[in-house]
Every structure is written in C-alpha cells, then in structure tokens.
Amino acid sequence: MSMNFSAVRKPETPMVRGQASAADPRPAALTADLRALHQLSTRIRFTRGETIFGESDDETHAYKIVSGVVRLCKYTLDGRRQIIDFMLPGDFFGFSKRNEYGVTAEAVSDTVLLSFPRKQIERLEATAPGVQKHMNALMSDWVMSMQHHIVVLGCQTAKERIASFLLRLQERAGVQAGERLDLSMGRQDIADHLGLTIETVCRALSELKREGVIGIPNVHQIAVTDTSALYELAEGGPRDEEYAPMAPNPVSHRSARHCERSLLS
C-alpha cells in the first residue's frame, strides 16, 4: 500500500489570495522568487464534488487555492474514507517530490485554483533559493499539522475532536472573535476527517451548542461564543498554561496512565 505526502499550508500569513501580500514579512529576494513562481500558474475551476487528482495519478501539477475548499483523502480497499486534511484559500497542495500524489484531492465546494506545472517548480527550485526554502517551510508546516492530527485521532474523545477541529479551522480561516466560522464541508466530511460517524459529529455539535460554547445559526456556520472552553476541551487544559509540571491533575479520559516519563535523563 503506497502513499506519500502532498499538501501544505501557508504558515502564518493570514490568507493570501493568489499573490504574495505586500506585507509579507519575508526578505525581498524571497518574495521576488515567489512572484516568479506565480508567473507559472494557470487558473482552473472545479465544481463541488469534482476530483482534482487521484491518489495514484502522476504528480504533474501542484495547486494553490484561490477560493473554495478542497479535501485530501485516502480510500481503503473496502471503501472507507479518511480525510487527511482540508485545504483552504491560500493553501498549497499536491507536491510530494514523488511520482504520485498519494492522496485524492476533491473539491468540497466550487473552487478556483492556481495550477503549477511540477517541472517548472523544480526548475525554479534549482535556481531560486527562496522557492526551495518556501517549499521546505510549507512541507514543515504540513508535517506539524499531521502530527497534531495524529494526537487528535489517537487521544481525544468525540467532543474534544470537534473542539480541536473548530479551533484550528477558526485560526486558519482567520476568523475574528465574534465573527462566524464558515463550514463549507458537510457533516460527513467532518466525520471522515475526525474518525467519527456523522451522527456522533452532530451530537457533539449539539452538545456544545446546548452548553453555550458555540452557536449554530445555520448548518454551514458556527459561532464560537466561548473560545476558552473550546481550548480546554481541545488542549486538555486551560489556555496559556505554559507547560505544567507534567501530568498535573488527575486525568479523566482516554488512557493517560503512563506518566512515567524518563526516570533518568
């Protein structure tokens, strides 16, 4: 069973749309290189549900999202689906330094993408050091995000997973306090991302709503009313608690009985 990475998201940059922002904090030479990168791109549209590339397709292009949302998923032989991650506007995906993508990319909503020929990127990487560095940074962020998601899937309860998901989406989408979060993906997509069933996702959302942590004005919008409550759920402790003295309070849920932690060291 073969697979590989092929997606990454812009680090901090709030939400650059199609062009490096003028307020980009990176050195001038670097942004110049990136601008060169953008010269190579072509605009493409995909409609809701459309497949952008398949897991074993030849990796000919990389993509950057202008608008819309894309899901990167893997299918098992018996038809189970795991959504590795969602890609939001400004995110870059579909490059893996390998021959096939390793994940399937599908449009969650109607989507506009910039398409970059792989050959061109590689040529540019060789000459423009900024591009190389940039790609590495993207990959680094992508790995970070996957590590985090492994923790979510490995250690968290349904409600905690939903909390993590909402917080991360809120951050990435650059939603301000008080603003509403747009969910372009359906409940089934969320379920397949978090390793839950659609019913469990619904119930967890309903419960958070009942508790007053979030509001659900309509199916595709969430209003986070109590961010710190979400944090406590998602991170397993109150916000801003700079690394407590290791396993401080008696843990309640999901196997946390292994706080030995190197008796030596």
Next chain:
Amino acid sequence: MSMNFSAVRKPETPMVRGQASAADPRPAALTADLRALHQLSTRIRFTRGETIFGESDDETHAYKIVSGVVRLCKYTLDGRRQIIDFMLPGDFFGFSKRNEYGVTAEAVSDTVLLSFPRKQIERLEATAPGVQKHMNALMSDWVMSMQHHIVVLGCQTAKERIASFLLRLQERAGVQAGERLDLSMGRQDIADHLGLTIETVCRALSELKREGVIGIPNVHQIAVTDTSALYELAEGGPRDEEYAPMAPNPVSHRSARHCERSLLS
C-alpha cells in the same frame, strides 16, 4: 500549541547501519555527499527510558539510529501521550527546519545513535546537492508514513490497527518470512501509538494468536504465521487486489458509508 515534524526513515534501503551501503542504488556523487554527512557525526548512547530531546528543545542536532529503538511522542497538557512513530536502526530523525523539535524523543531500549549538528547539515545542504535531495526524500517518506497512520487511527478497529502495526514493523525491520519479529517496545508503547489501551492491545494480540495468525513465543517476539490474513485485516481487502472498482463489497465496519465519490468528474 506548537509542533513540527522532525523524523524520517530511510526509504527502501533495508537497514543501513551507520554507513551508506556499497550496494546503494543512488548515483555515486550522492553517496559521496552522504558519506560527507556521516563524517560530521558523533556516536552517543542512551539507556532505556532516557530522553534524547524534548518537544520544545532547541533543534541543535539530528540523529540516526545505529542500534536500538526510539519513540517520538507528544504529550498533552493533561498527561496523555501519543507516540507518533517508532524509529528503528537506520532511521534518521530530529530535523524539522524549525527551531524546536516538536516531538519528544525517548529511548525505548538501550540505543546507540549518530548525532549530527544541525548547522553542519545545513552547510552541507547548501553545497552538496545530494544531501539536500536526500533530506527531502526522507521527509517525503516521513509524510507518507504519517498519512498512513492517520488512516489507521481514523478508520481501523483495534485488531486492524495491530495488524497494520505488525506488518509495517515487519517490513521496516526487514524480517524475512518465517523469522520472528522483535518488539523492543512494551505493550503500553504500542497502545499509545495505536490510540488504544494496553488491555485492548493484549486482547487483540491474544485473539490473533488464538486465530493462528501469529504466534507469541515470548512477550518481545511475534511470529507472523499468516501474513495474508494480516494483510486482509490491515488493508481492508485481500493482498494484490489492484484497486478494486471502488467500494466493491458491502463494508462491515467503522463507517464506510460515503462512497459517493465525485458524481461529476
């Protein structure tokens, strides 16, 4: 909550120990570069349970395993632990292009490592193109492996996870058919890697043993007697079934009711 990647495993190379093998299929210049890399390394030992580096430690060194096993893990504020992956002899870990490691590395067994100063690697990357390529390949493999693990955690039952784990370990360790698989890690480690409890790990192993799929000569060894049975469990279908026509048979477990797959396209 910050994190980043910092580990990778040699791709196909069965199990190089400390030095690039003579049978290395890569171009000569590349292996020369890698040889240069190895000039930079220092030998270090760690004893069972010892911490090699912490999640937020400054990323000063990368490591390659000569012998022993290392676990890369993340701890939540309330003390839950998730083992992102185990590193085996020949594996390279602890480089992330970021400032901190993002994961904690601990010796599962007594371990001998080669330690590479980060600065030196970077210098070498700049001059030796082979090193740069090599690092990218390692990172690419690492991402692949994490994507696979996300599928395991997101879609699989306890028994399936154990099957996936055993198969992957068997492959990586280069265990031949009939040979026994050495488990240096304890049951709790396996549990924390697979998002299960230690009891569930035991029960799943016992069941596989009862079914005649594996043998357990002693706690730290597994004899895989029926590899294809393990495959069917791990991959959700028989071995060598080149991409069935999408969701062929009625799926039994863990939410596989979403086989819409782009009605357009």
Next chain:
DNA sequence: CGTTCTGTTGAAGTCTTTCAAATATAGTGG
C-alpha cells in the same frame, strides 16, 4: 527469592456506532 514492573484475562461500565425515523435544506420543474 522476594519485590516490582509488565503483561494477561475477566467483568462491568461508557462512549461511539449502528439502525431507524423525523426534520430540515437544497434542488427541480411546473
């Protein structure tokens, strides 16, 4: 050879899934 740690098995409890049904939303054609 006893103490301690790790692994194994049993039984009860919990959370999530599954199955089922109702409600809401979106899309279509009149």
Next chain:
DNA sequence: CCACTATATTTGAAAGACTTCAACAGAACG
C-alpha cells in the same frame, strides 16, 4: 413562487467496541 423530490442533518434507542477497574500471572531485577 410553490410544490415536490432528493439530499443532508438531527435525534432516539439499541447494540457493540473499547475502556476502566480489578485481580492474577509472569518476567525482570536486586
């Protein structure tokens, strides 16, 4: 613009898988 159909979401109730608690067995170690 409305009625109607298809799709998506929500909720309930029962079943199931995994966890938790508890006790025991076995290996490791001094």
